[in-house]
Amino acid sequence: MPDVLLKRPWLLAFLLGALSVLALPPVHAVPVLWLTLPGFLWLIGRAPGWRRAAWWGFGFGFGHHLAGLYWITHSLFTDIGRWWWLVPVAAPGVAVPVALFSVIPALVAWRVAPGWPRVLGFAAAWVGAELLRGVMFTGFPWNLLGTVWAFHALPLQPASVIGVHGLSLLTVLLASLPILRSWRALAGSAAVLALWMGFGAWRLAQPLPADHAVRLVLVQGNVAQDTKWDPARRMPIFQRYLDLSAAGAREAAATHPGQPVLVIWPETASPFLLAQDAEAMRLAGASLPPHGLLLAGTVRAEWGADGQLRSLFNSLVALEPSGEAVGVFDKAHLVPFGEYMPFAGIIPIRMVTGGVDFSAGSGPGVLRLPRGLPSPGPLICYEVIFPGRMVGGERPGWLLNITNDAWFGMSAGPYQHLAAARLRAVEEGLPMVRVAQTGVSAVYDATGRHAGGLSLGESGFVTVGLPAALGPTLFGWGGLWIPGLMSLFCCVFGVIWGRRRPRPMP
Structure with missing residues (x-):
């Protein structure tokens, strides 16, 4: 990694966040998350205090949402003579408040012990922040991380049970596992992905009711x-x-x-x-x-x-x-x-x-x-x-x-x-x-x-x-409670696991 980035951790966090956008529509380069999320966790582990962790978390979120929401500026060109002065600030103006939600998983990742506790806490806090973003200030749940799988129906099928936030939780968990540097973790990641796709294939193989005569x-x-x-x-x-x-x-x-x-x-x-x-x-x-x-x-x-x-x-x-x-x-x-x-x-x-x-x-x-x-x-x-x-x-x-x-x-x-x-x-x-x-x-x-x-x-x-x-799905019945409880379980499990292991100094 270039020394200039190591000496400027906020810039590194910003670039990691911006690079993560490649996983979102329309590119759907999902494997990039297996690089950017472990890189971000590694960076947070080096933070000397909670203020730096929060600032670097904001940098990641700002890069992610600035690159993901750049197109907002295009709307100003419908009346550019009136709104020209907003062009340089429109996308940053939206990205800044949305990026504040990225501070939450950054602080949780910094606070809990390295290893599995950090991965579990980070994933749970990420989804908790997504849930908050969907309701606070009228809500703006745009570019939820689970949407990276929307390039095909196959990987979307678990959403019928756990919703897009549940897909976000699984995605963050699996993509963060390389930080553990464990072959068991990587093998487990591959097994979960195989089960994930297997469930999708099974569900898509089920017969559908005939189309309406419309x-x-x-x-x-x-x-x-x-x-x-x-x-x-x-x-x-x-x-x-x-x-x-x-x-x-x-x-x-x-x-x-x-x-x-x-x-x-x-x-x-x-x-x-x-x-x-x-x-x-x-x-x-x-x-x-x-x-x-x-x-x-x-x-x-x-x-x-x-x-x-x-x-x-x-x-x-x-x-x-x-x-x-x-x-x-x-x-x-x-x-x-x-x-x-x-x-x-x-x-x-x-x-x-x-x-x-x-x-x-x-x-x-x-x-x-x-x-x-x-x-x-x-x-x-x-x-x-x-x-x-x-x-x-x-x-x-x-x-x-x-x-x-x-x-x-x-x-x-x-x-x-x-x-x-x-x-x-x-x-x-x-x-x-x-x-x-x-x-x-x-x-x-x-x-x-x-x-x-x-x-x-x-x-x-x-x-x-x-x-x-089709008939009502499990997510249609339980709604956001399902991914919310999943995140709570990950958070509690991570905290309990972390208490059993001493937290080394970063």
Whole structure:
């Protein structure tokens, strides 16, 4: 290792964190963690005190999240004349508070004895920090370490039992074992990986229920964010969606005659307030076959008795071929600074487009569809990144994630978002249908297998059958309690083990 890095441990921690991002989507170079996590544990073991350990832990987290969230800056270029000054600080501004959670596993690793206690304590604290990150300050569980396995359905299957946080725990444990410099530990790591993949293969070999007799038409307009709300382009954009919907519905009807057709548009696809615009609803309905239904992302408005705008919602609207709205679902988990301004009146700038913050809907639920069609559980935009919060009081027949990732261009952001959606399908045992403005749009069955979709930056449609749901999974029943208890067990076991062995000086 170069002497300059050994003499600057914070820089080394930063580089190890940044290098770890290669394991995340879209690269999925998972073996890199077998280098970076032991390297970080070795570094923490050399810390002369808890303050240095905390500072180096922050450095690792800052490098990890700065490299993993660089694409946030891309959203500023949709109005660069206004937000140019935020370009150098946007990604660091998000990475800094998220990196603070990396201090927790660093301090635990420094405090407990080297060897197995340190590995167990580090893994438990890592997942504990992930769990905290998912709830504090409205939550931001982006790029959880378990998502490194989302390149294929096979390694994701344990998520049906332990969730993505459980995958994170196993990943940190196994990747940290080289620090023990023990052939037994490495052999045990290989055995666990073999069992892991064996469980995945066994679960994927189980027969699935037959698909629903419903055809989905995923419509991806591929509309750039900087042109989306241009008044001169609204009608051409709307017409693009109408034409793609009509072509997709014709294909679905020709290949599977008699089956109901669900045409799905992404988040805020309509450049008009679709639920309040009678002519837009008529045109949208006219693009459907007689037995079709449109599920369209749109902004929805409510006005007061005085005619003043009262509320805006980020919504999903269900339309019949007649143009009648037969259902609506409003987004509940809003994006701070993107859809509403927290600390209103304290922060002197306003980043939300328009003069009114979005209002929140009632939370996870089911959108009931007419004619006995299976009811989806809608998830708008980043609502899909929150494990254990997909299902409300009633279990839906499938999950529907509509999103507008055009904000982030041709970057890693859409692929990271996609990986989270795939994991939710496995965790809940429910098919996931994801429709994105610029991609990636995809359909995953209830085991996370890819059933069809459209690539990033592609304009078009794809017709896919709606996969059937499995029964409730163990994770769907126990939720975040399961990985939480797993982490607690590792922590307690590590502490007990550490007390039986004297802690040598670093």
